Amino acid sequence: xxxxxxxxTTNQIxxxxxxxxxxxxxxxxxxxxxxxxxxxxxxxxxPRAVKYAMMGIGRNLGTYLFADGLNEAGLACASLYFPGYxxxxxxxIPGRINLAPHEIVGWLLTNFxxxxxxxxxxxxxxxxxxPLKMMNVITPLHWIITDKTGRxxxxxxxxEGIVIHDNPLGVMTNSPDFNWHLTNxxxxxxxxxxxxxxxxxxxxxxxxxxxxxxxxxxxxxYTPPSRFLRALFGREAINxxxxxxxxxxxxxxxxxxxxxxxxxxxxxxxxDFTQYTACMVCNTGTYYFKTYDNNQIGRACLFNEDxxxxxxxxxxxxxxxxxxxxx
Numbered sequence: 001x002x003x004x005x006x007x008x009t010t011n012q013i014x015x016x017x018x019x020x021x022x023x024x025x026x027x028x029x030x031x032x033x034x035x036x037x038x039x040x041x042x043x044x045x046x047p048r049a050v051k052y053a054m055m056g057i058g059r060n061l062g063t064y065l066f067a068d069g070l071n072e073a074g075l076a077c078a079s080l081y082f083p084g085y086x087x088x089x090x091x092x093i094p095g096r097i098n099l100a101p102h103e104i105v106g107w108l109l110t111n112f113x114x115x116x117x118x119x120x121x122x123x124x125x126x127x128x129x130x131p132l133k134m135m136n137v138i139t140p141l142h143w144i145i146t147d148k149t150g151r152x153x154x155x156x157x158x159x160e161g162i163v164i165h166d167n168p169l170g171v172m173t174n175s176p177d178f179n180w181h182l183t184n185x186x187x188x189x190x191x192x193x194x195x196x197x198x199x200x201x202x203x204x205x206x207x208x209x210x211x212x213x214x215x216x217x218x219x220x221x222y223t224p225p226s227r228f229l230r231a232l233f234g235r236e237a238i239n240x241x242x243x244x245x246x247x248x249x250x251x252x253x254x255x256x257x258x259x260x261x262x263x264x265x266x267x268x269x270x271x272d273f274t275q276y277t278a279c280m281v282c283n284t285g286t287y288y289f290k291t292y293d294n295n296q297i298g299r300a301c302l303f304n305e306d307x308x309x310x311x312x313x314x315x316x317x318x319x320x321x322x323x324x325x326x327x
Contacts, residue, residue, distance in 0.1 A: 001265070001272050002080040003227045003258040005234075006170035007251050008150040009241045016076035016146050017251035017279040018068055020057070021260050023270040024135055028057045028317055030287065030300060031064055034309040035072075039063060039106055043098045043128045053307040054109040055287050055300065057278060057317070061133055064312055066105040068278060070287060072302060073113035074148035076280040077105050079141045081174045086140035087159045088129040097121070100130035101141045101157075108145060115147055118155075119164055127157050144172045148282045154178045171232045174224035181228050188229055191218050193237040222265050227258040244281055248288050251279045252297070262292070276317065289317065296322040 001021030008014050020026070032055045033039070038047040040063050056069015068078035079102075092098045099107055104127065112118050129138050144167065146152040152167040156177055165178045172178065192214035198207040218233055219226035234254035241247045255277050265272040279288040285302035298318055305313060 001174060001222070001224070001260065002078070003231050003255060004078050004080060004144050004172050005231045005251070005254065006146050006150060006152050007235065007238070007241065007247050009243060009247045011242055012148075012150075013244050013247060013284070014146060014148055014150040014282045015244075015247050015251055015279050016068075016070070016078060016144070016282070017255055018078045018080075018277070019255050019258060019260075019274045020067060020276045020278070021265075021272055021274050023267050023272040026059070026067075026275055028067070028276060029059060030289070030298075030315040030317060031056060031058050031060070031066070032300075032302065032305050032313045033064060033106070033110060034305075034307050034312065036308070037310075037312060039103075039110060041098060041103060042100050043103075043130055044092050046098070048107070048111075050110040052110055052113065053302060053305075054106070055285070055302040055305075056105065056109065056280075057276065057289065058106075059134065060312075060314065064106060065102050065132075066109070068280065069105060069109050070280040070282060070285060070302065071109040071113075072285060072307060074282040074285075075109055075112060075114075075118075075145060076147075076282050077108050077143055077145040079105050079143050080172060081140060082142040082156065083140045083175055085175050085177055086142065086157050088127045088138070088157055090129055092128060093126045096126040097124050098126045098128055100132070101127055101139050102132045104141070104143060104155075108143070115145065115151055115153055118145060118153065122155065122162055122164060125162060127162070142172075142178075146170070146282065169232060169235075171228055171235060173228040173231070176225075181225065184225055185229070185232070188217060191215055191233060193233075222258075222260055230257045231255070244284060244286070248279050248281070248297075252277060252290070291317055291319050294318045294321045
């Protein structure tokens, strides 16, 4: 589970926002990886130098792994679950970049400055079926990545190989594949933020009960296709935003429509819920987040750190609810 979207302000500030929905307790941390630090692949034990400093949410499991993040060049990326569709290699291929699925975000953000560089490098990538140690599961994933311009890609490992989609909608959830979600939009082209007009039937007038009547038919369940449509509706309907603050406010409000409370989705693995929601601002290197148990938004800026430090820096995410006492 997970939902992601991009938002662009009128001043051309681009933000990638996402929910992290999962049944396994991730206990995530905010991590800053400096330039020139070595990230070692679990697959072939190859240490790879970090070209660009990055900040994101992840874990230190012997090596630093990320669910999402941004880098100093203005790229932002998030991984989302892709069960039933993700296909990986069974073996290391000499001469290729061999990585586990859960290492892709870190590789993308520490090595590339533009989406064109990403597209050029993907043919050299070999994603190997490697279990994530903390779960002992091979995580089926696909990725959304964007830059300062707002251009967005979806990267999907399929049976035919790694497929790269241009994503002008700036929205992604989980399975099915991205092209399926595009086709599904045609079922909802009548949905609108505008109020529906009255109709006459045999001399009787029927009017809508109130505001929101144009959105009748927008699905309200928690499946990936429905969350995709709600995120897309919110993204397209939101009022123009001028500043970063307005953009972050809008992103958290839109993602509130796909937030999963504990108990609403129960899977074979347990209770699936929104463990955190995050917004990554490509232009300013700022990472915003809130957790399930704490609605106060935390903020950290990549450029406030020493990007040439010798070791990564780790912050615990605020899990206990914070209140502003008024009396």
